[in-house]
Amino acid sequence: MKTRVLGGSGIEVGAIGLGCMGMTHAYDVGTAVESESIAVIHRALEIGVSLLDTSDFYGPYTNEELLGRALVGHRDGAVLATKCGLVPGGGRVTTGERDGSPGYVRSAMDASLRRLGIEHVDLYQLHRVDPATPIEETWGAFAGLVEAGKARAIGLSEVTVEQLEVCHAIHPVASVQSELSLWTRDWTTDVLPWCIEHGVAFLPYAPLGRGFLTGALSGREFGSDDFRGALPRFSPQAMAENQAIVDAVATVAARLGATSAQVALAWDLAQGPAVVPIPGTKRVSRLEENAAAADLALSTDDLAELDALPAPTGGRY
Numbered sequence: 001m002k003t004r005v006l007g008g009s010g011i012e013v014g015a016i017g018l019g020c021m022g023m024t025h026a027y028d029v030g031t032a033v034e035s036e037s038i039a040v041i042h043r044a045l046e047i048g049v050s051l052l053d054t055s056d057f058y059g060p061y062t063n064e065e066l067l068g069r070a071l072v073g074h075r076d077g078a079v080l081a082t083k084c085g086l087v088p089g090g091g092r093v094t095t096g097e098r099d100g101s102p103g104y105v106r107s108a109m110d111a112s113l114r115r116l117g118i119e120h121v122d123l124y125q126l127h128r129v130d131p132a133t134p135i136e137e138t139w140g141a142f143a144g145l146v147e148a149g150k151a152r153a154i155g156l157s158e159v160t161v162e163q164l165e166v167c168h169a170i171h172p173v174a175s176v177q178s179e180l181s182l183w184t185r186d187w188t189t190d191v192l193p194w195c196i197e198h199g200v201a202f203l204p205y206a207p208l209g210r211g212f213l214t215g216a217l218s219g220r221e222f223g224s225d226d227f228r229g230a231l232p233r234f235s236p237q238a239m240a241e242n243q244a245i246v247d248a249v250a251t252v253a254a255r256l257g258a259t260s261a262q263v264a265l266a267w268d269l270a271q272g273p274a275v276v277p278i279p280g281t282k283r284v285s286r287l288e289e290n291a292a293a294a295d296l297a298l299s300t301d302d303l304a305e306l307d308a309l310p311a312p313t314g315g316r317y
Contacts, residue, residue, distance in 0.1 A: 001014040001015060001016070001047060001048025001049065001050075001291060001294055002014070002015045002294045002295070003015060003048075004201070004273065004274055004275075004276050005201070005274065006051075006079075006123060006153060006155075006174045006175050006201040006274075006276070007153070007155075007172065007173065007174040007175055007195075007199055007200040007201045007274065008172045008174065008199055008200075009123075009152060009153035009172075009174040011079060011122055011123070011152060011153055011174070013050050013051040013079045013276055014047075014048040014049045014050045014051060014276075014291075014294070015269060015276060015294040016049055016265060016269075016276070016277060016278075016279070016290055016291050016293060016294050017049060017050070017051030017052070017053060017203065017276050017277065017278035017279075018040070018041070018044045018049050018051065018052050018053065018278060018279070018280065018281075018287065019053045019205055019206075019278040019279060019280035020037075020041070020052055020053060020054045020058070020063055020066070020067060020280065021053075021054070021055070021058045021063060021280055022280040022281070022282060023037040023040075023063060023066055023280075023282055024037075024058060024059045024062040024063045024066055025057075025058040025059050025060075025062070025063055027210070027211075027226055027227075027228070027280075029225040029226070030223070030225045031282075032282055033282075034066060034069075036282055036283070036284075037066060037070070037282055038066070038069065038070040039284055040281060040282060040283065040284055040287050041067070041070040041071075041074075042070065042074060043284050043287055043288070044287055044291075045074055045077040045078055047287075047288065047291050048291070049287065049290075049291050050077060050078060050079045051079045051081060051123075051203075051276060051278065052067060052078050052079065052080050052081065053081045053082075053177075053203070053205070053278045054067050054080075054081070054082045054083075055082055055083035055084075055086070055125075055127055056082065056083065056084055056088075056108060056111065056112050056115075057083065057086040057087075057088055057127060059088075060088030061088070061115060064082060064112055064115040064116050065115050067080070067116055068115055068116040068117040068118070071116070071117070071118070072117070075118060078122075079122045079123065080116065080118070080121050080122050080123070081121065081122060081123035081124075081125060081155075081175075081203075082112050082116070082121050082123075082124060082125070083124070083125040083126065083127040083157065083177075084104070084105060084108035084109065084112065084124070084125075084126070084127060085098060085099065085100055085105075085108075085126045085127035085128050085129070085130060085138075086098060086127045086128055087099050087104075098128050098129070098130040098131065098132070099130055099133075100126065100129060100130030100132075100133040100135070100137070100138035101130070101133050101137070101138070101141075102137055102138070102140065102141035102144075105126075105138060105141040105142060105145070106141060106144070106145070109121075109124060109145055109150055109151070110150075113150065119149075119150075120149055120150050120151060120152065121150070121151050121152070122151075122152045122153065123151070123152065123153050123154070123155055123174060123175060124142060124145060124150075124151035124153075124154050124155070125154070125155040125156060125157055125175070125177055126138060126139075126142065126154075126155075126156050126157060126159075127157050128157060128158055129156075129158075129159060129163060135163055135166055135167060136166060136167075136170060139154075139166070139167040139170050139171060140170060140171075142154040142171070143170060143171035146171065153172075153174035153175070154171065154173070154174060155173060155174050155175035155176060155177060155201075155203070156173060156175075156176055156177070157176070157177040157178060158177075158178050159176060159178075159191070160190075160191070161190050161191055161194045164176065164191070164194055164195075164198075164200075168198065168200075173198075173200050174200065174201060175200060175201040175202070175203050176191060176195055176200060176201070176202050176203070177202075177203040177204075177205055177278075178191065178202070178203075178204070178205070179204065179205055179206045179316060180192070180202070180204035180205075180207060180268060180271070180275075180277075181204065181206060181207045181208065181209050181213060181264060181267075181268065182209065182213055182245065182249060182264050182267055182306060182309055183209050183212070183213065183233070183242065183245055183309070183311075183312040184206070184209070184312075184316060187202075188271065192271060192272060192275075195272070195274065196272045196273075196274070199274070200274065201274040201275075201276060202271075202272060202274060202275045202276070203275075203276050203277070203278055204268050204275065204276075204277040204278065205278055207264060207265055207268045207277035207278070207279050208261055208264050208265070208279050208290075209233075209264070210228055210231075210234075211228075212233070212234070212239070212242065212246065213245070213246060213249055213260060213261070213264045214259070214260050214261045214264070215246050215249075215250055215260050217234075217239070218239070218243060218246065219239075220239075222234065231314070231316070231317060232314035232315045232316075232317070233312055233313065233314035233315070233316065234314075235314065237313070238312075238313040238314035241313040242312050242313055242314070244310065245309050245310065245312060246260070248305075248306075248309055249263055249264060249306070249309075252302055252305060252306060256296065256298075256302070258293075258296055259289055261279070261286075261289055261290060261293070262289065262290070262292060262293040262296050263293075263296070263298070263302075263306070264293075265277050265279060265290060265293035265294075265296075266293050266296040266297070266298050267298065267303070267306050269293070269294065270298055270303055
């Protein structure tokens with residue numbers, strides 16, 4: 001597996017990471033089998049997919065607990081990233097109360113370390129900015145966790161350039177995590193260029209459009225344990241209209257002898273040298289398919305064709 005570096009932290013990771021959220025949260029939760037998820041994690045580490053991303057919000061808590069069990073005897077090969085800042089409650093899958101207060105940040109870290117069964121995380125991220133707490137105070141608490149040896153590096157999720165500037169002046173930002181894919185390009189106009197300029201890693205979540213860009217969801221209806229059914233882009237009408245994007249990606253994939261998932265991930269990788277997409281899966285076969293995207297080279301013409309794709313119907317949330 002080719003490698004990339006998480007910003008100025010110097011932490012080296014595989015060019016493709018693994019988002020673990022779907023193993024216990026949000027996507028077809030009723031179909032998850034722990035032994036299969038653990039097999040995916042172990043296989044990921046074997047093939048160099050070293051960045052494992054989770055959050056205390058996922059489950060809630062069960063995702064970190066799963067990672068803790070999976071990493072027994074496998075910690076050395078993993079670059080473990082988790083998050084805090086969204087407080088679980090009310091059964092909401094995509095939203096939560098936001099808390100970036102320094103006391104909460106410190107207590108959340110200690111709770112995550114207990115669930116994960118480790119002494120430090122490699123990357124600790126603010127899941128969402130708390131509008132009620134000055135970001136300087138939140139980021140100061142994150143910096144304190146680095147000083148205390150509980151985090152090797154710290155990052156942010158879904159932030160503005162202005163917020164990045166404030167935080168980076170206090171303590172180096174190692175990474176920014178936000179949705180980035182062939183149907184979500186919002187961050188390419190400002191945040192991603194800022195990251196490239198400042199040597200900060202960008203970690204795209206949902207790089208496969210929550211599975212839509214692979215073509216596997218065409219005509220799909222979602223059950224109550226899958227939050228995609230509540231997202232605007234996954235309404236039946238929106239999915240029908242967005243099928244043109246799927247078809248166009250499939251055309252490029254067929255020409256290259258690749259899969260649509262690999263083309264979508266290769267597009268992400270082509271956006272900058274420090275971009276590390278973190279697609280999620282509960283299946284070893286899909287993990288290996290995704291990992292192979294690190295070796296797929298898109299030509300200038302391929303990229304131009306993909307860049308010309310239309311904007312999707314429906315908002316992200």
